[in-house]
Amino acid sequence: MTDTKEKKKDVLLKVRDLRIEGYSDEKWIEIVHGVNLTLHRGEVLGLIGESGAGKSTIGLAAMGFARDGCRISGGTVEFDGMELTTTPKSDLRALRGLRIAYVAQSAAASFNPAHKIINQHTEAPVQYRIQKRLQAQEDAMELYEKLRLPNPTEIGFRYPHQVSGGQLQRAMTAMAMACRPDLIIFDEPTTALDVTTQIEVLAAIRDIVDEYNTAAIYITHDLAVVAQMADRIKVLLKGEEVETADTDTMLSSPQEDYTKSLWAVRSFQRPQRSRPKGDVVPVISVQHVDASYTSGEKVLDDVSFDIYEGMTVAVVGESGSGKSTTARCITGLLPPSAGKILFRGEELPADYHNRTKDQLRQAQMIYQMADTALNPKVKISEIIGRPAQFYGKLRGAALKSRVDELLDLIELEPAKFYNRYPPELSGGQKQRIGIARALAAEPSFIICDEVTSALDQLVAEGILKLLDRLQKELNLAYMFITHDLATVRSIADEVVVMRRGKIVEQGPKDEMFTPPHHPYTDLLLSSVPEMDSNWLTTLLEERGVDNVGEAANAK
Amino acid sequence: MGDVASLILKRLALGVVTLFVISILIFGAVEMLPGDIAQAVLGQSATPENLAALREQMGLDQPAIVRYFHWLTGAISGDFGNSLVTGERVSSTIGPRLLNTLFLASYAAAIAVPLAIILGILVALARNSVFDRVANILALTAISSPEFFLGYVLILYLSVKTGLFPAISSLQGDMSFGDLLYRTFLPALTMVLVVMAHMMRMTRAAIINLLASPYIEMARLKGVPSWKVIVFHALPNALAPIINVVALNLAYLITGVVLVEVVFVYPGVGQLLVDAVSKRDFPIVQACCLIFAATFILLNLAADVGSILTNPRLRHPK
Structure with missing residues (x-):
């Protein structure tokens, strides 16, 4: 970042008045309204905005690519002197992979499941006759080593499903580097990863982009992440630019109200409550629960915690730590192999089939993906009315x-939504319907399974505030499953940290968030990116590059 | 791979159970047919004594369950009894016919399967183009026409009007392989036309279905040419549904040839079955049905195993 001025001489990508249209309801609607963008060689530009801001669409347009149902309808995209909007398709194709490469959000979905990783890596260099196949394989292994993948000589010969998400994301970055392109588009490369894994991917991407002086467009909705990666940041809203500035300027003094509101989201925090005094029975008490899926290994091992009336217990941990399995045990979907679940001191039958209607009513769920949790063909009134009819x-x-x-x-507003169907609603509205459906049963306890992780920050904050209000009004107990520690900070009363099916640590939030921590809690907490452009650098210096992510997690 | 082996064994066992159930259905259906076999064999003028003697000789005086198990135990050891009409062993009557049918089916399959898949890939590549539409219309026309109609049309144009191929596929023992292929070309072509549409359209649909996947977009963004995207990136992941449709059509080639064999007077199992039904030669009917059922079960089993083997998650566990 120090020699930015020197790099600025050479413009690599110049986008002017870019307009993109999307096809919906049998007509073309403009979704990107005249965006300008200039990128110099070796520079990293962060594109940030909520879903629907047009980040990915703009990123792809920088490659002269429009997804099915989209078209570039106006403006210019000039890449190294070449006008991409008018270039014939075959010439455009010859740029992709060779001079402009793309790293997708979900590496697990973007690697072809039918081929070995290294064969997908060598595809582009062999096709462009840059390298022979064996040469390209050796180069791949070298890149794997630079990206700090374990067993760099062997890992490429595995199939994508045999490699973890964080490793795949680095393998994809290596693949993008295969032809040493001038520009790489990173489209939310760490969004699907756990915080501890995210760090190593971020570090690896940053190092390799630096080493080969590759220019990059880094697309994300996470401000703290983009602060680590980008030299400059451009904020987008609904296909329009809000503002652009150097990373440090943008963080310290954002100009526009919208940008400021993005910055402010993380400030919502409700006062912490503590357990009621005296001899009070918890609403839900999980006692020494073990569980496993059919004939598999134990996925829960001696899990115990209590949830009291009117309180929120956040269960945190990385993917695979057993958070959702615990929820399945409580609701009776997965009968535990040992231990018991008490509801107000009374033991619940392990299998939900054996529970009474009243027992079933008490524990309701709100799901992560409101899209898939609501039947798209059923009216809102019926979705909410069904539990009221069934239980009430x-x-x-x-x-x-x-x-x-x-x-x-x-x-x-009831009059407006009563007769509508889920697909007509926005993500936040759908999640609200999910909440209403849970409330319709008049439960005393609600399990919220990653309810805000699929939502934009502003919308997510609205949902959190709503949940908080409902809790106060109806005296609900929440079990809040999440991997997002910012959410935990804002709404939890107590925190349970899980790892590989075991509870690592639990206690009131204020105690959990002040040192000393259990080493794993400490790892989780210190892995959450902060709004400081030097955060990653400092952290890597503290921990050492070989001691982050999966390496640190293994200890 | 141990998983795959146990899976195949499990499916095979299930197949045997299915076959057993089908054998009951076949026997029951034949049993329920109206009419008396002895009467049919001896004709109207038979005396009651003669009828009773014949029934006893054929074991018809025993209860149905006893006869069923008698038939079943025989069938398991390959003995399907004797033909009621000719008195020959059913196995020696069906054997050569079955070989003929299998030959015709393989002949048609050897043309239809590669052609259908290649065409399917081509239309997927040129989707929504004129070529795609024309290929689809032709394939659908072929599948919508009855086999006998297609057969007669082919005879009219390729045999009667132009004399390119013989209209009747009579086989002699001493024919060379090339001659055999030539003489059976028209029935084979008829069957190719009948089964191709399914396979072609499934290949097209299975491939197009995958084109929205992130890994296909990734391949495109790597600059992979579109034919390579389809052949190397989409096709390997689309194999499971294609294999299933291919297996169903192969089964049809063996079991659904009755009409084609009749049109071309081809000495296969289908024609034998039609003859046997009209003559009430039940041992042959039962044996043919059982063979057809076994064919269906085996080919579906092969399809299941095939689609499992194309899944890298099962071939290479973590």
């Missing part, structure tokens, strides 16, 4: 007024 035996006018009441409760 409501009919006719009583049912309708209950549905209206629930819609009011989640701050959606």
Whole structure:
């Protein structure tokens, strides 16, 4: 970053008044409204914005590529003196992979499951006749080593499903580097990863981009991440530029209100509550639960924690730590192999088939993907009305007024939403319907499984505030499953840290967030990117490059 | 690979159970047919004594369950009994016919399967083009026409009008392989036309279905040419549904040839079955049905195993 001025001489990519249209409802609608962008050799530009801001679309347009159902309708994209919007398709194709490469969000989905990783890596260099196959393989191994993948000489000969997500993401970065392109588009490369894995991928990407002086467009919705990676940041909103500035300037003094609101999201915090005094029975008590899926290894090992009325217990941990399995045990979907679940001191039957309607009613769930958790062919009124009918035996006018009441409760206007279908709603609205459905059963305990992780930050904050209000009004107990520590900070009363099916540490939030921590909690906490452009550098210096991510996690 | 072996064994065992159930259905269906076999064999003028004697000789006086198990135990050891009409062993009557049918089916399959898959890839590559539409219309026309109609059309144009191929596929023992291929070309072509549409359209659909996957977009963004995207990136992942449709069509080639064999007077199992039904030669009917059922089961088993083997997650566990 120090020699930015020197690099600035040479413009690599110049986008002017870029307009992109998307096809929907049988007409073309403009989704990107005249964006300008200049990128110099070796420079990293961060594109940031919420979903629907057009980040990915702009990123792909920088390669002269438009997804099916999209078209570049105006403006210019000039790459190293070549106008990409008018270049014939075959010439465009010859640029891709060779001079401009792409790193996708989900490496697991973007590697072809039918071929070995290294064969996918060597595809581009062999096709462009830069290297012979064996040469390209050796080069791949060298890149794997630079990206600090374990067993660099062997890992490429595995199939994608045999490699972990963080490793795949680095292998994909290596693949993008195969032809040593001038420009790489990184499209949310770490969004799908756990925080501890994210660090090593970020570090690896940053080092290799630096080493080969590759220019990059880094697309993300996470401000703290982009602060580590980019020289400059451009904020987008609904296909329009909000503002552009150097990373440090952008972090310290954002100009526009929208940018400031993005920065401010992380500030929501509700006061922490503590357990009621005296001899109070917890709403849910998980006692020494073991569980495993059919004839597999134990996925839960001696898990115990209590949740008291009106309190929020956040269960945190990385993917595979057993958070959702615990929820499945509590709801009776997966009968535990040992231990028991108590509801207000009474033992619940292990299998939900054996529970009474009233026991079933008490524990409800809200899911991560509101899209898939709501039947798209069923009206909102029926989605919410069904549990009210099933548990509350409501009919006719009583049912309708209950549905209206629930819609009011989640701050959606009943008259407007009563007869609509889920696909007509936005992500945040769908999640609210999910909440209403859970409330319709009048539960005393709700499991929120990553309810905000699929949502944009502003929308997520709205959901968190709603959940908080409902908790106060209805005295609900929440079990809040998440991997996002920022969410934990804002709404939890108690925290349970899980790792590989075991509880590592648990306690009130204030204690959990102040040292001394259990080493694993410490690893999790210190892995959350901070809004400081030197955070990653400092962290790597503290820990050492070989002691982050999976390496640190193994200890 | 141990998983795959045990899986195949499991499927095979299931196949045997299915076959057993089907054998009951076949026997039951034949049993329920109206009419008396002895009467049919001896004709209207038979005396009651003669009828009773014949029934006893054929074991018809025993209860159905006893006869079923008698038939089943025989069938397991390859003895399907004797033909009621000619008195010959069923196995020696069906054997050569079955070989003929298998020959015709393999002949048609050897043309239809590669052609259908290649065409399917080509239309997927040129999707929504004129070529795609024309190929689809032709394939659908072929599949929508009855086999006998297609057969007669082919005879009219390729045999009667132009004299290119013989209209009747009579076989002699001493024919050379080339001659055999030449004489059976028209029935084979008819069957190719009948089964191709399915396989071609499934190949097209399975490939196009995958074109929205992130890894296909990735391949495109790596600059891979579009034919390579389809052949190397989409096709290997689309094999499972294609294999299943191919297997179903292969089974059809063996079991659905009745009409084609009749049109071309081809001495195969299908024609034998039609003859046997009209003459109430039940041992032959039962044996043919059992063979057809076994064919279906085996080919579906092969398809299951094939689609498992194309899945790298199962071939290379973690």
